[in-house]
Amino acid sequence: MEICCSLQSMVNKIGPHGSLILVQIITASYVVLSKVIMVQGISSTVFLVYQFILATLFMGFLALIFERKKMPPLTKQILGGIFLLALIGVTIAQIMLATALYFISSTIESSVLNMIPAITFVLSLITRQEKLQLHTLWGIGKIFGTLLSISGALVLMFWRGGSLTETVKSPSPNDFISIGMGISLSTTTVGLVMVVIGVLAFSTWILMLETMTRRYPAELSMTTIMFLFATLQTGIVAIILNREASQWQLKWDLELLDIVVGGALNSGLANFFVAWCAGLKGPVFVASFAPLGLLFTTILETIFLGQTMGTGSIFGSVMIIVGLYIYLLSKAQEEKYQILIEAGDLDDQMTSSLLQNNQIQQC
Template identity: 30%
Template sequence: MDQEIGDEFRIGIMNIKKETIVEDLQPYMLCILSNILFAGYTIVSKVCLDGGMSRYVLAVYAHAFGTMATALLALLLERKQATKISLQILRNAFFNGLVGGVLARTLYFAGLEYTSATVGSAMSNLIPPITFVLAVLCRMEKIEIGSRIAQAKIWGTCISFGGATLITLYKGAVLIAPLSTHSHHIQAAAKHLTYIDWIKGSIMLFVSSLSTAFFYILQAVTVKKYPAPLTLTSLMCLFATLLGAIFTAIIDREASSWRLSWDITLLAPLYSGILVFGVTIYLQTLAVRMKGPVFITAFGPLSTLIVAIVGLFILGEALHLGDVIGAVLIVGGLYAVLWGKEKEKQKKLLLDLPTAS
């Protein structure tokens, strides 16, 4: 009898431990999965653009599918949170669609055309440092120049911008040649790109990161007034679809540009709309609720690593010395900013603790 009770107790303890381990690992798995999905988005978009699809049309279709995916998720997951949408919320969603959707996404696709998937993914790691600078300028972030935490964030931002500048101006020697033997058509298409094209593409990627940072600042203000991120994302995608369609109709009047086939031209907008705007944003929302925004941002370089490896095998992209050094500087600066943010958060929690009487 005692042995049976002891066995049941041990089994119960083991089940509790398993549940605890699963709960502890959950935010890590969510972050890893979301970065894998985002890396896939960069690769698929690059292949689609190299195949000749218009960057403007791709952005419109991506936001159209994103509108449907996020609207469905919002209906399922945020129905109880639904409150009346004011004109101010609609106005913010409109500007988010313009800045974070049309401008950021189109420039990102354009930058990918002129550079490589690895550079595009590496430049995305600039978004947290740029967001920090904008937050300081908008007085959303306070900074004490003399403190070690502030200096870490300032130097981290400077190092990240230095890495971006290096990627833009310097390619250097080829460290690893393309490993793919079946992607010669992509390599041939990339040979006509000049050094000026590379600089132009890098600048476009930088401005795309700047636009995305503006989007996050405005989104942070909006979500405080309307705490339903999926609904806001759906509205942003809807406005981006409408604005992008008007913009594309003015620039590209060829009806054939809008044609989708059962190949990468359909997969890319579907992937971007459903898996990025829908699934990835939802996974990141869950992770932010569990561990906060600093935790999830720290996994960003994982996406860059995945894109660099996949790019060698599938896209046939060579890895240059400038890419590696620049990416290391960007990631190093990113972690300095994140370290400062985390220490600042811990300091604030200590100050908020009630003092013993």
């Protein structure tokens, strides 16, 4: 019981802001470690299966300790929803993003991944989970902050002393893949299509999380079941693509460490924090922290891989931090206003005055 209380107090203490920053640190650490071991040639699907198995066991252990007595009943509708979460946000998204690295560089993939906040924001507007509110200062602030963070991420990726030119080369015959019917596509096109599918799947998954966490308010248990489904789904794909026993062998080196970090931390705890924050703050709030992942990746690469941090890296990092701060400040103002409205502390005259003040400040 004391452990349960200490975990709950820790989560409440760091809050959604600290949780999502921690998620990006974990993700960045996993990405840097994966860059080192991927050259060893392990299959991406086999790699994901081992990660998901570990994530299921690790999160299941935590769920058994902390949610055993408060676990809501599992209905067919809940299981169906969690199955879709696993299929869209874990299986499809992770397979697409991992496989895309065979066709394009991590630089190109990272630049596309930084579109997650914008895509999530657009999808949330379509599904009416978010309101544009251009007539308010906080509405404009959220949009401006999101765009500034995305712009900073792009600056960080492409203004680093030659990183852009390294990804551009003249195509050769080996750079094309035949898809039948006399049609061939460049490997870059195939990789970009995979990344776009992965980003769309991930953004959709974040939107679905908000609804599912309200229907099933036991994030540890839901994460466990989600990765159990993802293990089965990805396992089927891995068995079809990797039929030789040698392709399933693990090496007792950084490869095993990466699976532990990816399974327990990046897949397990990180997804638990994302689910908790999505239910508490909404999908756009969660997605707005995505550009920080690139910032932390750049810092870790500078420290451990010896890469230099040039002027573009510093300038882009500042843009990311300032953009995120503007978004969070605008989001906080919106939440304060909503709390006053729900509490009935604002009458029509005060509401009109507040909106007018926002419009005056915009001018």
